[in-house]
Amino acid sequence: MYRLPITLTAAAAAALALTGCAAGPAQHGFQVMKAAGSQTAPTPAGxxxxxxxxxxxxxxxxxPPAGSCHYRYTPAGEPLPDPRCTPGAISPKVTQDTLAHTVCRAGYTKSIRPPVEITRAEKRANAQSYSFTGDMADAEYDHLVSLVLGGDPNDPRNLWVEPPSPGHKPKDGVNNPKDIVENKLSAAVCSGRVPLADAQTAIATDWTTALDRLGVR
Incomplete structure (x- = not known):
């Protein structure tokens, strides 16, 4: 099974610098937020x-403070989060050994999803963090590492206001191609074709390339 290189290459670091995302937390004027009770652990770059x-x-x-996070975009125009604000975070309850009782069990994600009154307030604040000015109904408050892949349900490092993808019809609600990637990776993990950690790292690094990196169709 192919394992992703996690350290940034020089080219990747240069690309981040061009988008304004390579600046450290001090340069952005904030520290990456950490949910109460979370463990200190390196981000993917670490x-x-x-x-x-x-x-x-x-x-x-x-x-994060208003205006401190900056979207990145793929050549095709798909949005990616600022890795300094939204590097991804995983749940300690979901491991390779607990798959059958957690993410591969029907109804699991519904049972651990935060209430809408919590996420609604967070979404408004996160939109300010990312300077998102579009229609909130067309943007998803997205788990970067999705719940079906063991992403943490409410750690702010794992949530971002994801803008609509190219070609999205305004006022048409959330229509997110990232969901297709998440579902395919979930099926691959639960069938034993892809290790959980590989899927988590791939989608946190770049959801648009995750399937190709892991050979999932």
């Missing part, structure tokens, strides 16, 4: 995904 608190008694989480 070698692994952060570990959040997992399912808990959810409260509204603080977001």
């Amino acid at each position: 070698g692994q995904l952060a570990v959040g608190p997992g399912p808990t008694n959810y409260t509204v989480q603080p977001q």
Whole structure:
């Protein structure tokens, strides 16, 4: 099984610098937010995904300051989050050994999803973090590492206001091609074709290339 290189190449670092995302937290004027009870762990650039608190008694989480996060875009125009604000975070409850009782069990994600009154407030604040000015009904408050792949439900490092993809019809609601990627990776993980950690890292690094990187069709 192919494993992703996690350290940034020089070319990748240069690309991030061009988009304004390579600046450190001090240059942005904030520290990457961490949910209460979460563990300190390196971000993908440091070698692994952060570990959040997992399912808990959810409260509204603080977001980065307004204007401090910057979207990146692929050559095809698909949006990617700022890795300094949204590097991804995983739930400690979901591991390779617990798949059958967690993400591969019907109804699991519904049982651990934060209440809408929590995520609605966070979405508004995160839109300001990313300077998103579009129609909020057309943008998804997205788990970068999705719940079906063991992403942390409410760690602010794992959530971002994802703008509509190219070709999206305004006022047509959320229509997110990232969901297709998430579902295919989930099927690959639950069938044993792809290790959980590989799928998590691939989607946190770049959801638009995750399937190709892992050979999932």
